Amino acid sequence: MIVSNMEELPGQRVVRHLGVVQGSTVQAKNVFRDIGASLKNLIGGELRAYTDLMNSAREEAIARMKQEAEALGANAILNVRFATSTITQGAAELLAYGTAVIVEESPE
Amino acid sequence: MTEQTAALLFNFGVPAVLIVAGFFAGSWNERRHFRRIVKREEELRAILAFAIRRMPSDLALSAPHLVTGSAVISVDYFKRFAAGLRGIVGGRIGSYESLFERARREAMIRMKQTAQGAGSNIVLNVKLDTTRIYAGSRGGIVSVEAIAYGTAYLRHDEPAEIH
Incomplete structure (x- = not known):
């Protein structure tokens, strides 16, 4: 699984878009x-x-994001972004999301 | 000493001691951190980082992978106090500016180190993000998390070294 935060991959082209995939987790701190x-x-x-x-x-x-992409049959996730939000004092949600795609070697 | 003076001493004396201790330990810590930042930035100069979104057509790149680097940095007691005063009169809060700078530069260094460790020498589409972290039981503690991330590649447009 290739994970990148760019829209294209060198030497490869996107043959299918499989939609947005995401993975998140909420973490609490240790007292x-x-x-x-x-x-x-x-x-x-x-x-x-x-x-x-x-x-x-x-x-x-x-x-988790990779798992979701794998389940869709993707071999790459492009344009990955992170977002963090603090929910309450001492707990934060971390989110990763991107577009699951199928890429193959481009002929050139 | 009456009970009142003791209470007064405690209420003002303890924070005063913490402010003084925070000032000396905090500024020493910060100077040391900046020295370490500068030193490692120098060491990592060979790892290039760009905030461009598009793939440059003139570079031969391979092996893309996502790299991240982050750091949670907290202010010291003195800085909190100073920022509190600043909050009354308004204006630039220099002590917090350096907090963000430290966190961001540290995150960038760690991102580059991760890239280097994975055998990459260039990072594209670098993004920086900062989040406030609530730390400490009373919640009044200011710390920020900076994250730097991007896509690392191996750039092989440079001629191989001749021995």
């Missing part, structure tokens, strides 16, 4: 990690636990 984050907040700097949390959530969203 214990939050204690560390509160301390970090006095002196500023990176909240590593949060970076990791958001990253794994985003990977999960991408994986």
Whole structure:
């Protein structure tokens, strides 16, 4: 599965569009990690636990999007976008979406 | 010392200590972070990043894949206090500007590192996005997540190295 946030692929052409696919996940923070984050907040700097949390959530969203594309028989997802929204204090939704397509080698 | 003075000392003394500590630790931290950012940006100069949407026709590219990089950065206690004051008189909040800059440049570096790790040397259609993260039990804590993402390719229009 090729995942790209561009509209075209080098050396390949789109033969079929299969529609929008998306994957999302809602993540809540860990209270214990939050204690560390509160301390970090006095002196500023990176909240590593949060970076990791958001990253794994985003990977999960991408994986779900890929699953949906696979179920449609796609071999590539183009024009992928991410969106994040904070729902309540301590929970965020991460969304990945794109267009599932079937591509093949272009003859040129 | 009466109970009132003790309460007064506690109510103003503790935040004052935190503000001073936040100022010194925070600005030291920030300077150190910026030094690390500059150093790694220099190291990653060979990885090109462009915000173009269209495939450049004059480049021989292969192996596209999505790369991301992100960082959650929090302000320090002093900056929160300073921004609070700024909120009264209005104007530019420099301390928060540097917060966004740090987060974004860090995210960009990580995106390039991911691209490099996967054997790519160019990233196209780079997008930057920032989200506010609620952190801390009291919720008043300001931290931002910056994400940089794009499509990484291997560009082989350069002549092979001759030994």
